[in-house]
Amino acid sequence: MTQEILRAIIVGILVGGVYALMAVGLTLIFGVLDIINIAQGVLVILGAYLSYALSTKAHIDLFVGLLITIPAMFALGVVIHWAFIRRLRGTERTAMTLLVTYAVALIIEGILYKIYGADNLALSASYTATSVHVFSFYLPWIYIDGFILAIGLVAVIYALLYRTKFGRSVRATMQDETAARLVGIDVNRVAALTFGIGVAVTAAGGMVYGATNAFNTNSGYDLISRLLAIIILGGMGSVGGALVSSVFMITVESVVTIWYPDWAIVVFYAALVVVLIARPTGFFGRKEVRAQ
Amino acid sequence: MSESPTVSKSPTSHRAATDLTPALKGGGLLALLAIAIAFPQVFTNPAVTNYGVLALIFVTAATAWNIFSGNSGYISLGQAVFYGSGAYTMGIAARDWHLEGTTVFALLPLCAAVGAVIAVPFGLIALRVRRHTFIVITIAVFFIFQLMAFNLASITGGTSGLDSPFLSWPAASYNTPFYYIAFAFAAGAIAIAWLVRRSRFGLQLRAIRDDEDRARGLGVKAMRVKLSAFMISGAITAGIGAVWFYYLNQVQPQTGFDPIFDLTLVLMAFLGGYGSISGPVLGALIIEPLTLWLNTQPQFSGGALAEILLGAIFLIVVLFMPRGIIPTSGEFITKIRMRGRAAIIPATTMGTAAGAPSTPSVTSGGAR
Numbered sequence: 001m002t003q004e005i006l007r008a009i010i011v012g013i014l015v016g017g018v019y020a021l022m023a024v025g026l027t028l029i030f031g032v033l034d035i036i037n038i039a040q041g042v043l044v045i046l047g048a049y050l051s052y053a054l055s056t057k058a059h060i061d062l063f064v065g066l067l068i069t070i071p072a073m074f075a076l077g078v079v080i081h082w083a084f085i086r087r088l089r090g091t092e093r094t095a096m097t098l099l100v101t102y103a104v105a106l107i108i109e110g111i112l113y114k115i116y117g118a119d120n121l122a123l124s125a126s127y128t129a130t131s132v133h134v135f136s137f138y139l140p141w142i143y144i145d146g147f148i149l150a151i152g153l154v155a156v157i158y159a160l161l162y163r164t165k166f167g168r169s170v171r172a173t174m175q176d177e178t179a180a181r182l183v184g185i186d187v188n189r190v191a192a193l194t195f196g197i198g199v200a201v202t203a204a205g206g207m208v209y210g211a212t213n214a215f216n217t218n219s220g221y222d223l224i225s226r227l228l229a230i231i232i233l234g235g236m237g238s239v240g241g242a243l244v245s246s247v248f249m250i251t252v253e254s255v256v257t258i259w260y261p262d263w264a265i266v267v268f269y270a271a272l273v274v275v276l277i278a279r280p281t282g283f284f285g286r287k288e289v290r291a292q
Numbered sequence: 293m294s295e296s297p298t299v300s301k302s303p304t305s306h307r308a309a310t311d312l313t314p315a316l317k318g319g320g321l322l323a324l325l326a327i328a329i330a331f332p333q334v335f336t337n338p339a340v341t342n343y344g345v346l347a348l349i350f351v352t353a354a355t356a357w358n359i360f361s362g363n364s365g366y367i368s369l370g371q372a373v374f375y376g377s378g379a380y381t382m383g384i385a386a387r388d389w390h391l392e393g394t395t396v397f398a399l400l401p402l403c404a405a406v407g408a409v410i411a412v413p414f415g416l417i418a419l420r421v422r423r424h425t426f427i428v429i430t431i432a433v434f435f436i437f438q439l440m441a442f443n444l445a446s447i448t449g450g451t452s453g454l455d456s457p458f459l460s461w462p463a464a465s466y467n468t469p470f471y472y473i474a475f476a477f478a479a480g481a482i483a484i485a486w487l488v489r490r491s492r493f494g495l496q497l498r499a500i501r502d503d504e505d506r507a508r509g510l511g512v513k514a515m516r517v518k519l520s521a522f523m524i525s526g527a528i529t530a531g532i533g534a535v536w537f538y539y540l541n542q543v544q545p546q547t548g549f550d551p552i553f554d555l556t557l558v559l560m561a562f563l564g565g566y567g568s569i570s571g572p573v574l575g576a577l578i579i580e581p582l583t584l585w586l587n588t589q590p591q592f593s594g595g596a597l598a599e600i601l602l603g604a605i606f607l608i609v610v611l612f613m614p615r616g617i618i619p620t621s622g623e624f625i626t627k628i629r630m631r632g633r634a635a636i637i638p639a640t641t642m643g644t645a646a647g648a649p650s651t652p653s654v655t656s657g658g659a660r
Contacts, residue, residue: 095367103606110599228428269432
């Protein structure tokens, strides 16, 4: 039993790291643009399909393929922002951005379905087939490689946010858009790049997700509901909060799965409800910035 | 097309427009009612009446969404919680109490009541937070309900869902009674929406939408008002969900609690005109038949193209008609009426301000 719990905790932390990467993208987009990107889940799946296409058609290694898919997803994010998000203004912006990102999700899902159908796919490579022996149980290498990749990319995003001029403009825009505009920050450019970065992380997240789970065109719904719960718990717009709550929530889910596999996902939503009753801004919410 | 008749004429045409509107509206409403009632008598083909029944179900659901979300500004993406709960309530009650045939319809008030009761804890939790967080909480509650429908298999039938009691109506006229029941629901929902809109209660809701903190400061008991609207919306949605269940004879967790249902309601409201009464009705009458038709077309095999097309409609609506068909076409009509009259707004204000005498003899003529 202890054995199983230990395994669940380790897997939870490793998978949680990958979720953290996807959630950071979502929470950054929310923080800067004040929108929920419903398409994030489907974009992760798109990232998985891109890796799948590269590895089966061009025989490019999954990790090497990221050098192509990450810039591609970044470009897609910038295009989505330029074509649709940028134009939305006015009092009903909240609902409209929701509809627009959902529409983008539907279109991507439809295209993927048209190409690949409803079959379950999985990414395979040498590191998904071989395992490493830790504490008397076996763990596929991809869990560890994926975790290292995710943590590395989160570190890059952190460095970008806290060590560069661009990062300073992003943080300024998150704090007060009008003030940022007044001090000469090109808020539209910041928003476009942030949306691009938020979407780019899904390429890496999707690759690891696809290598650790079977996926099909519908898997995006499952992902987005978890990611939304995670960023709300972490406090929307808080990068640190997203990190902590991803690892925490996925670990708890992983442990609960040992006893109640059917109900594990409820833990997410139950925790969400409990936390919001006690603390409506989440763990790391910034009440003073946005009235939630 | 000269300047001076424009200035003097404006006040008249304004009055004429306002005088005309109630009569036009009343007449139009009566005509729509007549068309709606006559529809299944004229088109007896079950394939056609099927469109009518489902369209009216969505008219009701979209109107119910609008009563709460359109007035209060809280965008609910959890309406399927009520829809599915209504369906499951009818299914479980009919099964456990061994009801059959038309007596099952007597359960409709119970289903609506269940919707209202569910809205209380749901609202008490979700309505503590605003904007995006509220939306996500409604999604979370929605997933909890869907998961319960899947996992409480001894009550809900699990993945295979529930079947409704059998109705021994002939297939040719099977849809007609359902059409009128759905029509009664739709008419009732629209009437409630109209009453809410005209009442002090509706005014309080819209005050919350515009500025909740100020509304609170002015003495609006915000939580009570929001929760009441949420309960009304939940009751109507649960009722129509039960009708839908009995009409289709079955419900599964993924059809009763369907995330696309939630987003479709929002799309309908926005397509027609968010916040207005006619908007969601028009949106539902366009979207639901369209999606039904798309799904029957063989060239849209597997629903992939239908999905892409639906997404494209979303984008077109939001980007090109962000205020919906009714407000946009209203503006368009005004524009056409005013065509040729130079500088509409300055002319109007000047005319009114100066109290210029109206000269009805100068008709708009070619301007119209």
